Amino acid sequence: MTLPVPPWEQRAPKRRPAKLPLSREAILAAAFRILDAEGLDAVTMRRIADELDTGPASLYAHVANKDELYALLLDQAAGEMRLSEPSAEHWQDRAKEFIRELERVLVSHKDLGRAALARIPTGPNSLAASEALLALLRAGGVPDQDCAWAADILSLYAVAHAYENGLHLLQAGGEEAGIAYVAAIGQYFRQLPTDRFPNIVELAGLLTTGDGDVRFEFGLDLLIRGLASRAADAKRDHG
Numbered sequence: 001m002t003l004p005v006p007p008w009e010q011r012a013p014k015r016r017p018a019k020l021p022l023s024r025e026a027i028l029a030a031a032f033r034i035l036d037a038e039g040l041d042a043v044t045m046r047r048i049a050d051e052l053d054t055g056p057a058s059l060y061a062h063v064a065n066k067d068e069l070y071a072l073l074l075d076q077a078a079g080e081m082r083l084s085e086p087s088a089e090h091w092q093d094r095a096k097e098f099i100r101e102l103e104r105v106l107v108s109h110k111d112l113g114r115a116a117l118a119r120i121p122t123g124p125n126s127l128a129a130s131e132a133l134l135a136l137l138r139a140g141g142v143p144d145q146d147c148a149w150a151a152d153i154l155s156l157y158a159v160a161h162a163y164e165n166g167l168h169l170l171q172a173g174g175e176e177a178g179i180a181y182v183a184a185i186g187q188y189f190r191q192l193p194t195d196r197f198p199n200i201v202e203l204a205g206l207l208t209t210g211d212g213d214v215r216f217e218f219g220l221d222l223l224i225r226g227l228a229s230r231a232a233d234a235k236r237d238h239g
Contacts, residue, residue, distance in 0.1 A: 022054060024062040028072055032109065035073065039110045039170045043069070070115040075123025077112060080105045083132040091140030092224050095154070098133050099220055102158040103165075111166030116159045130155075141231045150227055157223060161216050168212075182208050 030051040035043050045066065049056040063069050081101045084094040106113040121130060130151060137147040168178055186208035194201045210218070 022052065022058055022062065024072070026052060027059055027062055027069075028076055031069060031073060032076075035109055035112060039166070040112060040114055043073075045069070071119065071123060073109075073112060074116055074119070074121065075125045077105050077109055078121065078123070078129045079125035080108075081125075081129055083129065084136065086132075086135040086139035088139050088141070091136055091142075092228055095133070095136045095140070095227075096220050096224055098129075098136060099154050099158045102129070102155060103162045103216070106159065106162035107165045107169070109166075110169055111163055113159045113161075113163030113166055117163065137227065140228070141235055142227050143230065143234045146227060146230055146234075150223075154223060157219060161212070161219075165212060 027048055030048045031043050034047055034051065045056045045059050045063075049059055052059075063072065081098075083101075084097060087094055106116065121127065133151050133154065134147055137150060138144070142150065171177065186204050189197075189200050189204035189207060192201050200207065
């Protein structure tokens with residue numbers, strides 16, 4: 001016969017907080033929390049399931065696999081971009097601002113830029129961003145074929161730069177360690193044999209000067225000026 005539990009040994013039943021209904025939105029929110037704290041490598045189905053207090057198998061009813069998860073993360077991030085209206089007069093400035101905005105959004109989510117490499121954007125927010133960039137370039141008179149290829153090249157430039165910046169954010173030591181590393185590289189370049197590497201030795205100081213933002217703006221200016229030059233040539237040839 002089972003005896004009753006004495007009152008002084010009784011425990012109130014533990015009440016677990018009610019789970020939020022599992023959905024694609026909840027999965028993405030959890031994935032972004034992990035991504036922003038620890039980087040893309042930490043974003044796994046198992047880790048998201050732990051975050052949501054469920055099993056990994058339950059996630060697959062809402063997200064097919066990690067590849068789809070990355071696509072959804074990128075598309076949601078694209079929705080954070082501030083997009084400008086096309087302008088024939090200010091197209092170069094607005095095209096530059098588009099690329100800065102894409103880089104900013106990706107860097108704000110650590111190394112999310114890695115997920116964008118070798119991926120053609122097809123989500124609604126990504127398509128809206130691509131449409132905006134094409135409109136900016138066409139408004140400036142950039143030839144259509146140049147627009148089509150430039151949209152890819154400009155975006156790739158922002159993605160690659162964002163990925164590198166994201167890696168720097170994840171590395172131990174942060175900005176100070178990065179500055180020390182570049183200084184050490186400059187010193188190493190100066191010590192190379194001048195008969196084999198005369199240009200590297202002579203330009204050692206210049207090769208290692210300028211922070212990431214300065215170099216990003218330099219490259220962006222090169223790209224947009226090149227497009228502007230080609231647009232001017234096309235206008236002259238068809239004028």
